[in-house]
Amino acid sequence: MSSQKRGKNVQAQNRTSQGSNSFQTTLSAWKVKQDPSNSKSISKHGEDNPVGDYEHADDQAEDALQMAVGYFEKGPIKTSRNKDKTWEKHLKTVENVAWKNGLASEEIDILLNVALSGKFGNAVNTRMLKCMIPATVISEDSVVKAVSWLCVGKCSGSTKVLFYRWLVVMFDFIDRKEQINLLYGFFFASLQDDTLCPYVCHLLYLLTKKENVKPFRVRKLLDLQAKMGMQPHLQALLSLYKFFAPTLISVSLPVRKKIYFKNSENLWKTALLTVKQRNQGPSLEPLKLMLGPANVRPLKRKWSSLSVIPVHNSSSCTKECGKKEMSLSDCLNRSRSFPLEQLQSFPQLLQNIHCLELPSQMGSVLNNSLLLHYINCVRDEPVLLRFYYWLSQTLQEECIWYKVNNYEHGKEFTNFLDTIIRAECFLQEGFYSCEAFLYKSLPLWDGLCCRSQFLQLVSWIPFSSFSEVKPLLFDHLAQLFFTSTIYFKCSVLQSLKELLQNWLLWLSMDIHMKPVTNSPLETTLGGSMNSVSELIHYVGCLSTTAMRLESNSTFLLHFILDFYEKVCDIYINYNLPLVVLFPPGIFYSALLSLDASILNQLCFIMHRYHKNLTAAKKNELVQKTKSEFSFSSKTYQEFNHYLTSMVGCLWTSKPFEKGIYIDPEILENTGVAEYKKSLNVVHHPSFLSYAVSFLLQESPEERTVNVSSIQGKKWSWYLDYLFSQGLQGLKLFIRSSVHRSSVTRAEGINCNNQY
Amino acid sequence: MDSYDASESTPRQSTSSRPEDYFIGATFLQKRLESVRKQTSFIPTPPRRKIPHCSQLQEDVDPQKVAFLLHKQWTLYSLTPLYKFSYCNLKEYSRLLNAFIVAEKQKGLAVEVGEDLNIKVIFSTLLGIKGTQKDPEAFLVQILSKSQLPSENREGKVLWTGWFCCIFGDSVLETVSEDFTCLPLFLANGAESNTAIIGTWFQKTFDCYFSPLAINAFNLSWMAAMWTACKMDHYVATTEFLWSVPCSPQSLDISYAIHPEDAKALWDSVHKTPGEVTQEEVDLFMDCLYSHFHRHFKIHLSATRLIRVSTSVASAHTDGKIKVSLNNLVK
Secondary structure, three states, X not given: OOHHHHHHHHHHHHHHHHOOOHHHHHHHHHHXXXXXXXXXXXXHHHHHOOOHHHHHHHHHHHHHHHHHHHHHHHOOOOOOOOHHHHHHHHHHXXXXXXXXXXXXXXXXXXXXXXXXXXXXXXXXXXXXXXXXXXXXXXXXXXHHHHHHHHHHOXXXXXXXXXXXXXXXXXXXXXXXXXXXXXXXXXXXXXXXXXXXXXXXXXXXXXXXXXXHOOHHHHHHHHHHHHHHOOOXXXXXXXXXXXXXXXXXXXXXXXXXXXXXXXXXXXHHHHHHHHHHHHHHOOXXXXXXXXXXXXXXXXXXXXXXXXXXXXXXXXXXXXXXXXXXXXXXXXXXXXXXXXXXXXXXXXXXXXXXXXXXXXXXXXXXXXXXXXXXXXHHHOOOHHHHHHHHHHHHHHHHHHOHHHOOOOHHHHHHHHHHHHXXXXXXXXXXOOOHHHHHHHHHHHHHOOOOOOHHHHHHHHHOOOOOOHHHHHHHXXXXXXXXXXXXXXXXXXXXXXXXXXXXXXXXXXXXXXXXXXXXXXXXXXXXXXXXXXXXXXXXXXXXXXXXXXXXXXXXXXXXXXXXXXXXXXXXXXXXXXXXXXXXXXXXXXXXXXXXXXXXXXXHXXXXXXXXXXXXXXXXXXXXXXXXXXXXXXXXXXXXXXHHHHHHHHHHHHOOOOOOOOOOOOOHHHHHHOOOOOOOHHHOOOOOOOOHHHHHHHHHHHOOOOOOOXXXXXXXXXXXXXXXXXXXXXXXXXXXXXXXXXXXXXXXXXXXXXXXXXO | OOHHHHHHOOHHHHHHOOHHHHHOOOOHHHHXXXXXXXXXXXXXXXXXXXXXXXXXXXXXXXXXHHHHHOOOEEEEEEEOOEEOOOHHHHHHHHHHHHHHHHHHHOOOOOEEOOOOOOEEEEEEEEOOOEOOOOOOOEEEEEEEEOOOOOOOOOOXXXXXXXXXXXXXXXXXXXXXXXXXXXXXXXXXXXXXXHHHHHHHHHHHHHOOOEEEOOOOHHHHHHHHHHHHHOOOOOOOOOEEEEEEEOOOOOOEEEEEEEOHHHHHHHHHHHXXXXXXXXXXXXXXXHHHHHHHHHHHHOOOHHHOEEEEEEOOOEEEEOOOEEEEXXXXXXX
């Protein structure tokens, strides 16, 4: 089955679902599997079911059914005295099988023929039509043959009605629809019949394609409407016509009315369900209305509340208007472009991307992931501009503090922002409109209203020159940052981390795709790197000050170190020539922290810095040529500084000799007797508890513990103990930065002097 | 697709497309962003404004049409650029909008496009209503009721009027590509429900977005100063200011009416350089009014909010309603 065809089916089903035929919609999942090749396997599957008891009975029933079908095919034998009984018996057989297992397409073909040919009485025809329940599919030919009987005039009006009702319900089971579509004119003519009209309308609603919409049909429908008044079924068909040819017809649907066709098809509904369940096993999900009113957005009449995202509508109207002269045939024959309403799947998007009819209001893409894909890859500027204008204006218009004291409105705005953020996450790309919106709104923001949404918008600011954006955004953000609670500070750091990550991802993609970046303001890699490093320095400043304001809160420090976990890996993870170290205020706060997990995180970050710098050094040596991005020796020196301090504290028990220098006299004055040892892995305040539990584990009966006893071999065991406690960062750090010879406590620092 | 041909001959095209635009690397979207940045980072309003010499307006303006715009209260909306709008298709737009309005009014009934109905929509250009040569032409949309009796006045009653214009839109026009027509100001007069229907049609057809345009107190005081400055042979109305005091349970409005000649005299004493108005002059003008009021009533008006200004020339309300009474459209 080609995807094209499947697309049509899906479309037809969707259209149905606009009416109230819920079960047709839910069958769609099944229908997709109904490829001719698969249909067998489904029925086989049914046989394979462990329903052995039934099997024998089924065989018998099968024979009886064949006989019954044969009987009906031959027609009633006039001479037979007990003919009443015979047809009654056979009809019972057919009904039993049909309601239980459904009928095969050949059987339906024959019986449908019988029912409409008028060989039997009206009652028989009715009962027969009622039990035309397909086990798998209905062949198109059967339907065409059946329709041809309608012209002969052998069947009564009620049979015709029943047939049309049946056809509507079974529409999705018909294997192909090309031939049936050729009968469009015939069906359309049947609209004349007042009793048939609603059902024919429904059928046409399912059947109509763009090429079926003709001016003379529009006129006919309008005449009918004039004659019969505002009928829901006519409205349905008219609105569908309008979808296809908006220039021919103008219809506005009443806001409340969403049900076009009465759901009077319960007749077959339960039977179809039973058959489906029998043939397929019980369906996993309960039947439910899939496309409820939620999908039908009521037209917002009130001008001022015309708020959220517009509904899809293909833009054919606009295009038509662009022409100087427009003939009706012109606009009907434009079959080349692919209507938006039919776009259901990604492959369809790929196939039709060159001839997609864009929505008349670009804002509607926000609700359609397929179109978001399109927006993402299209380089057609008007498309992006239309979206930009719409989003900018809507954001400004909707922004909550222009309309204060309105809780409902506030919620709506929050939802709108959430939708935008979802779209940005989906595209992994920020919108310029949102950036422009932040320029205007961030200076006025109280830091409370829609906090989570605002901070997420910040993290999706498209990459640009930091120094240019700083006065517009980040300076205002800093003011809020310093004056707000610790939780706000943490959320800001979190979103800045995400911003950094988004920028890095974008740059790493961009640089490796084309030599010159597409960014508006930076044209060189150096400029881009500069911008990123400025962002990192900005966060460094925020963090340092925040640590002081929040008196070295561990909680805050976690968020800060999370940020640097991203920073330390830029060179290796994103393949971008940038290594920026953390400021001393952060490093020493972390090193002297009372929390082991902080120290562990610090170790991990140092380990990653080490790896990145080594990799950078290696690359420089390989390339030989002095590239633009060789790191200054200052970075290496700074790193060595930190490394020496860390190893001095944690490992060699010689703190504050290199790295940061503290006058020994001051240290003496602290009154700590053995200050040199007091920061190593054993005595460090954050590790002390580990040391004690390690010793207790070694010798549980000991009443006093002497942590200084952890020396020599014990030192090694102690380290293993630490590693086993989940301090992976420490493990990596010690493995990479401390060379341990067989002699424990060796001073095996890789001094990195070669940097 | 085909509409490219059509739009090539639009007046806007011939005036505003500059070939060099297409060769600059930056896209319009980027230009737009940069201009937003500039607007945000600098002071929003220039400290001084030149009074233009009404150049375009006098030349090719249709006095009858301008007269039509006067003495009406207009509600202001700001509008994003219209996508694929073409001045060649005004007739077609009339037809489509007509059908749309009829359909909206008879909710649920479908109507054939072009069907004869008892309203009439007319699109027409408003020549000359623009600031510079580059500004696109303004255009007018009118909804007329067709009278049932042929003997009566054939034109019928005007039900609703709206017009779109762009005056001194240089900074905006730079960032708009040729697929768009930039008419950032929309003025409507008539039932709000009609504005809603017509606005909806424009939004659907040209993918634009309307939003109500409020005039803040800052701009109102500018208007007050500049309208006071206008030379008049005779004044038809007093110069009146309205301040709102936010207090509960009901807000209190303070109305302050001055004889227009007194106001003019005050302005003349404040105003220094001919041909331009500065921020200081406007501030001083308002401060004088404030201190005068304070001397008599001991109320600091500067602590309240200016919500309406009306002069013989024009009047404006903070909620975006404006009315021009004189044949002088300079704001």
